[in-house]
Each structure stands twice: as structure tokens, then as C-alpha cells.
């Protein structure tokens with residue numbers, strides 16, 4: 001379960017430009033649920049995802065993930081927490097173009113101290129779930145947009161994290177690849193992952209497996 005209490009994120013604090021990217025956010029996201037975070041560009045979606053992922057720290061408020069308070073973790077602890085609990089799929093994929101698909105996917109496992117055999121097994125499993133095994137030796141540079149997305153999915157799954165955060169995941173995909181991506185998310189939900197998709201893509205409207213839609217406007221949740 002993810003609990004967010006009175007969360008605020010201020011940018012340019014104590015200056016003339018000061019503004020709230022997130023204002024007094026209170027949310028509960030059940031374990032294994034599929035949540036769509038909707039809002040126009042600049043509404044605060046990425047900011048909220050990056051706080052949940054412990055990639056950034058709030059100005060005030062609490063984020064409790066599986067009974068652990070994570071909002072103010074020191075950097076070393078937050079990167080350990082992230083490595084174990086969070087898979088992140090970025091709009092621009094954030095892959096290393098000069099590395100192969102399987103090398104990209106193994107990167108999150110490096111700090112976790114697995115043997116090479118364990119790494120190979122985990123990479124193979126996530127390649128299969130993301131349906132990109134056939135390209136495992138290929139350089140990311142040579143992949144199509146949809147294949148890069150599948151590589152990014154495999155990387156988000158490789159640490160067996162229970163929480164998958166997706167930031168505008170279909171922004172660079174055509175319709176067919178977007179539909180394929182949504183089918184993969186549906187499969188991940190069956191694996192009991194908690195999934196949060198930040199998007200303004202109407203393709204996420206009216207999906208039959210969405211548990212909750214959260215609308216965000218100017219940093220404020222409007223239910």
C-alpha cells in the first residue's frame with residue numbers, strides 16, 4: 001500500500017518565483033491496483049511519480065510505502081529502497097544506446113550483489129515477460145521505438161519490484177505499440193504489481209482493468 005499524507009512540493013522556495021508543483025496531496029493506493037494519474041502538461045504528474053520513486057524529496061508531508069516512511073530517506077537508503085521496490089518506465093526510455101538490450105536490463109541488478117548466474121536468469125525472465133527476448137544481443141541504438149519501450153519494461157521488471165511507475169509511457173509510441181504496451185500492463189497487473197501510469201493520453205480512458213483514476217490540476221488532486 002502507498003499512503004501519501006499532506007504532501008507538498010515547492011519550487012523556488014522563498015523567492016519571487018516560489019510555487020507549489022504539488023499542494024496538500026492525500027492519497028491511498030492499494031497494493032496490486034492499477035492507477036491512472038491524469039492531468040495536462042505541467043500539472044505535477046512527473047513530480048508526484050519522482051517523489052513516490054524517492055528520486056526527489058518533498059518540501060513537506062509523508063509517503064509511506066509498505067509501512068516504511070520513505071519521503072525523507074537519506075540518499076543511500078533511498079537508492080537501496082528504489083533498487084528493491086521500484087521499477088520506473090520513463091517517457092524517453094532512459095536506456096544506454098551503446099549497450100545491448102540484455103546489458104541495459106541487467107544494470108538495476110548490479111548494486112544488489114547477485115551472482116552472474118542469478119543475473120542471467122532474472123534478465124531472461126524479464127526479457128520474456130516484456131516480449132523482447134529475440135533482441136537481447138542487439139544494441140539499443142538499433143531498436144525501434146516500440147522495442148525500446150519493451151526493453152524499458154524489461155529493465156523495470158528485472159529487480160522483481162512490486163511497484164511499477166510509468167511516466168507518459170505512450171508519448172513516443174504509435175497506436176499499435178500503445179495498445180501492445182497496455183496489454184503488457186494488463187499482464188503485469190495479473191502478476192499483482194502495483195502500477196501507476198502518469199499520462200494525458202486518452203488511450204488510457206475506459207480501460208476495463210483500471211482500479212482508480214486520479215485527476216491532478218495545478219498540483220492539486222481533483223477527484
Ligand SMILES: Nc1ncnc2c1ncn2[C@@H]1O[C@H](COP(=O)(O)OP(=O)(O)OP(=O)(O)O)[C@@H](O)[C@H]1O
Nearest residue numbers: 011012021039040041042043044045046047048168
Ligand atoms: N526541478 C524543477 N524546478 C523548477 N520547476 C520545476 C522542476 N520540476 C518541475 N517543475 C515545474 O513543476 C510543474 C509540474 O511539473 P511536472 O513535470 O510534474 O508536470 P507534468 O504533469 O508531469 O507535465 P508533463 O506532462 O509535461 O510531463 C511544472 O510547472 C514544472 O515546470
